[in-house]
Amino acid sequence: MIEMEALRELVAFHRYGTLSAAADELRITQPTMTRAMRKLERDLGVTLFDRSVRNRLSLTPTGELAAEEASRLLDDYERFVETVRSDARLRNEIVIESVAPGPLHFLASLEHDGDTAAADATGAADATTDAPAAHITIRHDLIDPEAALDELLQRKATIVFTDREIDDPRVESLYLGREFLGVAIDNFNPLAQHSSVTFADLSGMSFIVASDIGPWRTLIEQRIPGARFLYQQDLGSLEQISRYSAFPFFYSNLTRSSPDVDERFVVHTRTPVAIDDPANRIDCYATFLTDNRRVALPIQQRLAQHWPRETSMDAMVSAAG
Secondary structure, eight states, rough: OOOHHHHHHHHHHHHSHHHHHHHHHHOOOOOHHHHHHHHHHHTSOOOOOEEEEEEEEEEEEHHHHHHHEEEEEEEEHHHHHHHHHHHHHHTTTTEESSSSSSHHHHHHHHHHTTOOHHHHHHHHHHHTTSSOOEEEEEEOSSSGGGHHHHHHHTSOOOEEEESSSSOOOOEEEEEEEEEEEEEEOOOOOOOOGSSEEEEEEGGTTTEESSSSOHHHHHHHHHHSSSOOEEESSOHHHHHHHHHHOOOOOEEEETTTTTTTHHTOOOOOOEEEEEEOOOOOOOOEEEEEEEHHHHHHHHHHHHHHHOOOOOOOSSSHHHHOO
């Protein structure tokens, strides 16, 4: 029977070129690796190594092929292990990820306010089974939109909030609503007297912005000419800079009620202004595996029910004021 460790050693030899270098990388002795490679040849019934040159070992063409196939097999094996383990975790945990921060903040704010969409959904999902209620985990580290399908297929997430429908028969993408931005502008800036602005009106300004804002980052960089974006990784620093500087910052209909954003309005030095611009929108979807529909659908339904219904920023601006 071929052992996975022998395949790892073959791949390491292919990568590093010598037994000694591969053995050092794998933290094993060279004689141990030599024995493993000879056993691998016996198990396969083929010659993998060219030993015709004294003190110089190299792979035969078949050995090259074997190493490449072994690398793919090891990747598949790691994916298999991770998928099975992740699936076991998801039996007792509902994991929610997103490509943009807004839906995650919105879900967290519902929980904070005691109107817990996730909890309601979990209860509804568990009503048909004797299993204990699943724990809700919201992962705030955003994922790349292109990775959303893999996160679901590898059972790393129960639901991924996406900015587009995913066309794949294994998943469902159900519409939640739209996210749009507002901008908090220093009270002494003439734009603060406007009820709304366009992205072009904000040209040349400097903004304090959270680093991880998903698709919004590309949108604001493309739509606001000559702007400077002072990205901050640490949200605590972002809040402090917001308090003690005049830099404008963005918020959205989904993040306005979150404690982090609310803290930035405490000092009342900025005026919330609507951004009335055709590009100011991201459509949000709850995407999940079809076989997770029983758990995911109640969460999607409750979020869609509570989603802000305003077609403009007016209500949000009033709340911020």
